[in-house]
Amino acid sequence: MxxxxxxxxxxxxxxxxxxxxxxxxxxxxxxxxxxxxxxxxxxxxxxxxxxxxxxxxxxxxxxxxxxxxxxxxxxxxxxxxxxxxxxxxxxxxxxxxxxxxxxxGPKGDAIRLLGDKVAAREVAAKAGVPTVPGSAGRLSTIEEARAVAERTGFPIMIKAAAGGGGRGIRIAADLADLERHFPQASAEALAAFGDGGLYLEKVITRARHVEVQILGDGQDFIHCFERECSLQRRRQKVWEEAPSFLLPADVRARLCESAVALARAVGYRGAGTVEYLYDEATREFYFIEVNTRIQVEHPVTEMITGIDLVEEMIRIAGGAPLSIRQADVAAEGHAIECRINAEDPARGFMPAPGTITRLVVPEGEGIRFDTMLYEGYTIPPFYDSLVGKLVVWAETREACLARLKGALEGLAIEGIPTTIPLHLALAADDSVRRGAFDTRFLEHWLETEFAARAGATAEVA
Amino acid sequence: MSKIEIRSPLPGTFYRASSPDVPPFKADGDAVASGDAIGLIEVMKTFQEVPAGVEGRNITFLVDNEEPVMAGQVIAEVEA
The missing domain is CATH 3.40.50.20 (Rossmann fold)
Structure with missing residues (x-):
């Protein structure tokens, strides 16, 4: 219809x-x-x-x-x-x-299958997608958990089968830790998700978070290349890019093909994202999970491919076949998205709802600002702190960073503190410029570089 | 006997307990010390403790569990 x-x-x-x-x-x-x-x-x-x-x-x-x-x-x-x-x-x-x-979106059964993290791991493995070393399925006893950990080594993550989005995860550094955390994690998972099922995954210590955008109509399945989302705070993405510019071309090809294989294995319908950890040292990638919905950071993919993902998912839901074939999907240039949150980076990212007294949105080639803000709007305290996404595109990553700096300087949101100062500091940072970061980079950087910068600014003021 | 008001420092959702399966920080009628937590405010998915800020007896809550509150709204009263 x-x-x-x-x-x-x-x-x-x-x-x-x-x-x-x-x-x-x-x-x-x-x-x-x-x-x-x-x-x-x-x-x-x-x-x-x-x-x-x-x-x-x-x-x-x-x-x-x-x-x-x-x-x-x-x-x-x-x-x-x-x-x-x-x-x-x-x-x-x-x-x-x-x-x-x-x-x-996909049918309820597909959401249920891929939302069960243990089942999704099994589907991925069957489709030939590498998974993080860990348990083959759900674990019910500490004896089973111990056997898995002895094979994979420590540290190891204890994850809730019904969890996701960074919730329901504990890390065990050694066997004693595992024995202590396992029963608590099960009780917590039961309370939080109504399902006490657990599984284990080895901690990949130095890894990037990369993810592949997929589209399927139930018959044909394509990818729209990958995104790099390693800059995270408390497991929440802060800054996302497309493409993952340091990824070797052959790894990118294997990564994107694996996501399509997974989509095909479940007859996927709609827009989705297959998330992976990527170990730069070994050039290995590991499946983490599938998100069966549009993702916050979808605009960076739209900027490099020119595909409108939201329009496409609506058309697919209406019964239309994919309007694009894989051969038509080309990535051009580089895009970065900064999540602008109503939080005060100078006060430990304390959330700060309030009224917008002035709003100036930068305009120009390659600049997009997705937001629900307007002057006079009062942000309620009951929901997420995301208030906008500044997305910038340019021919090269270098040019993209330069354009991003200008756009961040041109973005004025007054009445509430926002994370704009954090993004200005990241855009000017040498490690960020070189792409020398992994999923643990940002929290450490906030405690050292950013804290020092904030301290210096406070002294001048 | 005078009443002392305890106000919410932030706008958000008020919780009497730290999680649904534990007892509330304070039962109606409890005495409170200044440093005692009397509840939590959830603001944009993060939780902040609400300290009593005053000492008193016989606490009465004016806001129900899981109800929205505004910054400065009176959450509870105690007797001095």
């Missing part, structure tokens, strides 16, 4: 992004919102808006019945879940389809 109307089951910048994509396709949009979000930008931009409940996410954006009822009442053809919230909830996908509407 051709999708003529969409309910946007999300908020913030991604809701705005989805509305813009829908509008470009001539699709009518209905925006849900909590009582705290009545004046958010997506509500103003959408053709219609529905209040679905009180501010707490579980009473509004995570409330499956409320969202599905809103969609039915609005009479929409389809529901776009965005990222976070219900985007990877298989029961939600099933409920939308059971109510006679299209869920813009």
């Amino acid at each position: 051709t999708i003529r109307s969409i309910l946007v089951a999300n908020r913030g910048e991604i809701a705005v992004r989805i509305i813009r994509a829908a509008r470009a396709l001539g699709i009518h949009t209905v925006q849900v919102h909590s009582a705290a979000d009545a004046d958010m930008l997506a509500v103003k931009l959408a053709d219609a808006a529905v209040d679905i409940g009180s501010p707490a996410p579980k009473k509004s954006y995570l409330n499956i019945a409320a969202v599905v009822d809103a969609a039915k009442a609005a009479g929409v053809d389809a529901v776009h879940p965005g990222y976070g919230f219900l985007s990877e909830n298989a029961d939600f996908a099933d409920a939308v389809e059971a109510a006679g509407m299209v869920f813009i």
Whole structure:
């Protein structure tokens, strides 16, 4: 069926992004919102808006019945879940389809399969995708865990089968640690995810986080190259790039092909991301997980390939075949995304909701700012601190960094502290310029380089 | 007998306990010392403890668990 109307089951910048994509396709949009979000930008931009409940996410954006009822009442053809919230909830996908509407994403069964981290590891291994050394499946006893750890060595991660996004992970440095953490991790996983299942993965000490964007229509499966997302704080990405510019061409080819093989193995439909750790020293990459949704950092891929991923996922959901073939996907130039959060980098990244008193957005070739901000908008305290994504493209990475610096200097968000100063410091940093970083780089850098810089600024002031 | 107000330092969601499966920091009627935590405020997915900031007896909560609060809103009262 051709999708003529969409309910946007999300908020913030991604809701705005989805509305813009829908509008470009001539699709009518209905925006849900909590009582705290009545004046958010997506509500103003959408053709219609529905209040679905009180501010707490579980009473509004995570409330499956409320969202599905809103969609039915609005009479929409389809529901776009965005990222976070219900985007990877298989029961939600099933409920939308059971109510006679299209869920813009894979089928519930595919979400369920790939969302179970143990099952996803098995699927990956079967498709020939290298996985991190660890347990072959779920572990139920400490004896099994001990046997795995003796084979892989330490340190080792104890992960919740139902976890993800960096949640539900403990690290054991040695056997005593493993014996102490294992039962606690199981109890925690049961409490947090309703599933106490655990698995083990060896810690890859020096690794980059690279990920491959995939698209599938159930018949054909393609990749849109990779992203480099190693700069993370507390396992949350802070700065993302495309391509991963130091990746050798032969490794890139194998990496992207492995993601397509995985997509093919499950008959993937929609946009997705296959995440990996990459060990530069050994040139080995290891599968971590599949995200069955649009990702925060999708714009860097759009900037180098020219593909509109959100429009494409809507078309696929409507039953259309992929509008592009693999041979048509070409990467050109370099793109960097800076996540601008309402947090104060000078005060330990303390979140800081508040009212925007002035907003100046830089414009120019290769500059894009995805945001839900406007002057006079009050950011509520109940949700994520992401307020915008500054995305910059140029012919080369060197030129991209220079353009990024100018764009960051031209971006003014007043009324709240933001992470713009962090990104200015990163854009000027020599290690970042050389690409000499891994997933552990940023936290150490924040404690040393950035703290020293902040201290020096404070003394001058 | 005078009442002393305890206000939320931040806007966010108020929690009486550090997690759903443990007892609240303070039960109604408890005495509090200045350094005692009386709850948590969740602001943008991070949790900050709310210190009583005052000493007193017989605490009464004016905000329910998991309810939204504004910065400066009175969360509880104690008797001096």
